[in-house]
Amino acid sequence: MNNKPTAIVIGGGQTLGAFLSKGLADAGYRVAVADLNGDNAERVAAEINAAHGAGTAAGFAADATNEAAVDELAAAVDRTFGRSDLLLYSAGVAKASPIWDFPLKDFQRSLDVNLTGYFLCARAFARLMIRDGIHGRIIEINSKSGKVGSKYNSGYSAAKFGAVGLTQSLALDLADKGITVNALMLGNLLKSPMFQSLIPEYAKKLGIPEDQVEQTYIDKVPLKRGCDYQDVLNVLLFYASDKASYCTGQSINITGGQVMF
Secondary structure, eight states: OOOSOEEEEETTTSHHHHHHHHHHHHTTOEEEEEESSHHHHHHHHHHHHHHHOTTSEEEEEOOTTOHHHHHHHHHHHHHHHSOOOEEEEOOOOOOOOOGGGOOHHHHHHHHIIIIIHHHHHHHHHHHHHHHHTOOOEEEEEEEGGGTSOOTTOHHHHHHHHHHHHHHHHHHHHHGGGTOEEEEEEEOOOTTSHHHHHHHHHHHHHHTSOGGGHHHHHHHTSTTSSOOOHHHHHHHHHHHHSGGGTTOOSOEEEESTTSOOO
């Protein structure tokens, strides 16, 4: 059996998830790239294999909000790699709307993807870590909206607040198994497709032209820049490492000073 550590990246087929999948491979992990879009997952895995050698990565199609699909994903990853050392939950959706116009289906979808999917994946891969006696890591990509409310983002913020509580509870559940659980609370990823898709709503919310939205958000940050993918990877690699073995149940800000608690 290959003893090289294996990372499972949920939502790894595009944008931030793809960047983190590749960064983990660069750091020495084999990577199971899982995404709702299986073609995207396989493309990212192929790029990793081209850079690091065949067998370093594999792509999987999986709906993180579906219990049976998540359990099958865990079984498939187990068959392919034989071990699970790091679960990174990077799937997420956001819909912006004032509460008086917020469709229930959008609110429920946010809970399904940002919270329920995290629970299902953590449960499935914690089982494998426990089975093998692996002192693993579970890390969720969260948001500063999980610590402070966000105007017109009630569904997203509610799910992210819930995920903070879930992170703490999972940390308590798994502490005596040697498995740590933490959440990374990101600032605004201004160049991400998710943020860019919300610019029209943010412009309405702020009463400004769309081309001023990014600078307005930058001005709110003490360090005067948006959050970059590399900022996230830097912190992820620390909390995935043995250097962070005494840290669990934490919600770590990566916000340029915009949130400090």
